[in-house]
Amino acid sequence: MGWLAPVRRCPVDGCPHAQGPFRLCEDHRRRFTPMGMAGASTDEYLATRPAVIIRGDVGRCGYPGCPFPVLSDELCDGHRYRWVKLGRPALAEFPAVVEQLRNPGFDLSKLSPLLRLEFAYLLQLRTEQRRTHIPIGDWNRAVRLVIEAGVESVRDRSLASWQQQVNRGCVARGLFRTLLIALHDLHDQGVEWDRDVWRPEYLGFDLEARRGVPPLHFDKIAQEWLRELVKRYFRLRLATTELRTVAGQLSSFHWFSRFLTECYPAQQDEPAVLDRAALERYSGWLIDAPDIRPGKWAGRRLTARTRKLHLSKLKGFLEAWRRYGFTPPLPENAHIYVDDLPRASGLQANFIDEYLMSQIEAEENLALLEPETRTMVLICRDEGLRIGEALTLKTDCLKRLPSGRWALVHYKSKDKSYRAIPASAAVVDAIGGQIQRVRERFGDRCRWLFPGVSRNPDGDYFISYTTLTKRFDAWLARIRLVDAHGQPATVNWHQFRHTLGTRMANAGVSGRTIREVLGHTSWTMQEHYSRIADDTLRREYEAKYEVRFNRKGQAVRISATADLSGVEWLADKIGRRLHAVAGGWCGRHIARACPKNAADGCYFCEDFQTEPGLLHIHQDTLARTLELQQTAAAAGRVRVAERNERMATAIRHLLDRVHQDEAEAHSSAKESAAPHRELNADAG
Known part of the structure; x- marks a missing residue:
């Protein structure tokens, strides 16, 4: 506020007094x-x-x-x-x-001995967290409140009681929350599984597994017997299922608890209430029950898909109750059958219209996007990653393949596995620049490709979904994204994934390939994009090796024993199925448009590939090109002659490298066969 600067003179001309x-x-x-x-x-x-x-x-x-x-x-x-x-x-x-x-500091001298220890513990916690600083004014505000209250300990009053004395937005509200939670953990050092609110960071899950997962609130289940059984069931589920998946199922039991409270107020505390009649009544109650959560969903009725989700989760809970013998025993007629589940509507076509994609992909618009978010847009567009998977990418996510291609390695949270998929050239370049920016900011300390912007001094946390989405939405508003009717439009991150799947299906890519690229664990989602059967899966000779050549004439081998050979085959499969061109194949990524023009053609493109069986086509093309060059030179058409000379040079270079590789392969085969001939001669 300027109080620390020297006092200045009043700005009125000739006034000798100080300014206030x-x-x-x-x-x-x-x-x-x-x-x-x-x-x-x-x-x-x-x-x-x-x-x-x-x-x-x-x-x-x-x-x-x-x-x-x-x-x-x-x-x-x-x-x-x-x-x-x-x-x-x-x-x-x-x-x-x-x-x-x-020289500011945190004054504890006016506090009683116990309060002094509690606030000192608060300083220790906030220092270890290293997420944000404590403004001196907010600290003094919290200390004054405690002194004026005349309490012996902060725990003498509830969190709501302290926070109602502090304005919203004041850091003191967060100080009281942190301190009371920490003191509660000190005084009640029980097992986290026994609490009614499970905090993911205390359950042993790392930062990647608990990304964005809020605390699991079992305290919203009003019936104590149901609450304890659901906690036991969830602990069992967490042993085999992703934390995010299990946490998303908790709302189904919040709805069921609300149903028991409203429809069976006198019997809700008795497990015997769960008979077939109650379950049938619950299925009908879900149709008319409004959503009571605050926000945009308040008052809305549940869709058939959501009702099916709630009933199926309750069905799994009842089956586990019966299978593992939870106590008290479940009534014999408490069953939810598959026929009881509502028929959900088909999946929604959630891809981005090509009219919108043309605006999003325009270079002049992408240039307006700051580099970090631009990299994320390219990854979601070309690789089809879920936004959660992209947020947790590591700085070592790119792996070089024997052929010279790049693979993008990411963690797939749905089945707790790491996957590798082909990476486009645009994504490789963008990720390289992003890695450089991360190292300039954190050195080698940060392992995340997209580190958090604020409250992240050591690079321990990745960027939040909220921060990234705010940037993206602001960019969409800046480029004035409009639909074909001229109306303002907006898109979300997950739509890029659907767009890639739709583009691949429209281009004739097989369902098997779409499933591999997008990482679906079942065929249900893949069928959402395409129902085309793949009648040309990996052939027998591809299981051993196959040779292709890029435009530089360099051999591109696919070996089943090579590292990440599945990525090699997948990248080749997409290119071969999508872009068959004269004399070879185009390996360009499906999400990128072809830059070819009539003057250059495929011989000048880095994505062009060929094989020895197509050499006769290139030899014929070379002969006709030389004939055109000679004719143009004789007629004095210099530009045409130069153009055909460049084309001939590119074709010769490709042919030379193909012949050279064939000779090397033949020589290697003879050397490997020589010992066998000597062995046979000795045996004879």
Whole structure:
């Protein structure tokens, strides 16, 4: 607020006094007040050239080193203003208070012994967390509240009682929350599984597994017997299922608890209430029950898909109850059958319209996007990753394959596995730049490709979904994304995944390949994009090796024993199925448009591939190109001759490398066969 800077002179010409409120001395501040109440600024008041007011000689300011005249209380205008703002401390202590502001600290001296220990523990916790700083003003606010309350411990009052005394947005609210939770853990050092609220960070899950998963609130299940059984069931599920999946199922039991409270108020505390009649009634109750959660869903009815989800989760719970013999025993007729589940509607076509994609992919629009978010857009567009999988990418996510291609390795949270998929050239370049930016900021300490922007001094946390989405939405508004009818449009991250699957299906890619690229564990989602059967799966000779050549004539081998050979086959499968061109195949990624023009053709493209069986086509093309070059040169058409000369050079280079590789392969085969001939001769 500028209090630590030296006190300055009043800006009125010739005024010898110090400036206080509104940058004016006290006398000029009084004259300025009517103008200020009318909306005028200090500069507008100074433009009127106010007269200088000279006071009598009453001495100099008592603050050490201050040269300005005294106003009252032995202080000048400026120091008296600061003295009032600091709570009117004793004048002898005033310099020490100001010095404390220059070198701030956390004062615990006025607290009782137990409170002093509690607030010291709070400082220790916040220091170890290293997520945010504690403003001195908010700290003093919390300390004053505790002192004025006259309590022996912060635990003497509830969190709501403390927070209602603090304005929203004040850090002191978070200080009380952190302290009370920590003190509760100290006084009640039970097992986390026994609590009614499970915190993922205390259940042994790492940061990657608990990404964005909120605490599991079993306390919202009103019936104690049901709450304990659901906790036991969830602990069993967490042994084999992803934390995020299990946490998402908890709302189904919140709904069932609400049903028991509303429909069976007198019997809700008895497990015997769960008979077939109650379950049938629950199925009908879900149709009419409104959503009571605050926000945009408030008052809405559940869709058939959501009702099917709630019933299926309850069905699995009842089966586990019966199978593992939970106590008390489940009534014999408590069954939910498959026929009881509602028929859900088909999956929604959630891909991005190509009219919108043309605006999103335009280079002039992508140039307006800051590099980090642009990299994320390219990854979601070309690789089809779920946004959660992209957020947790590591800086070592790129792996080089024997053929020279790149694979993108990511963690698939749905089945707790790491997958490798082909990476497009655009994604490889973007990730390389992002890795460089991460190292410039954190050095080698950060393992995340997209580290958190704030509250992340050591690079321990990845960027939040909220931060990334705010950037993306702001960019969409900046480029004025509109649909074909000229109306403002918006897209979300997951739609890029659907768009890639739809593009591949429209281009004739097999269902097997789409499933491999998008990482689906079942055929249900793949059938959402395409029902085309793959009648040309990996052939027998591909299981051993296959040779292709890029435009530079370099051999591209696919070996079943090579590292990540499945990625090699997948990348080749996509290119071969999608882009068959004269004399070879195009290995360009499906999400990227072909840059070929009539003047250059495929021989000048880095994605062009061929094989020895197609050499006769390239030899014929070379002969016709040389004929055109000679004819153009004889006719004096220099540009046409030069163009055909470049084409001939590219074709010769490709042919030379193919012949060279064939010779090397033949020589290797002879060398490997020689020992066998010698062995047979010796045996003879």
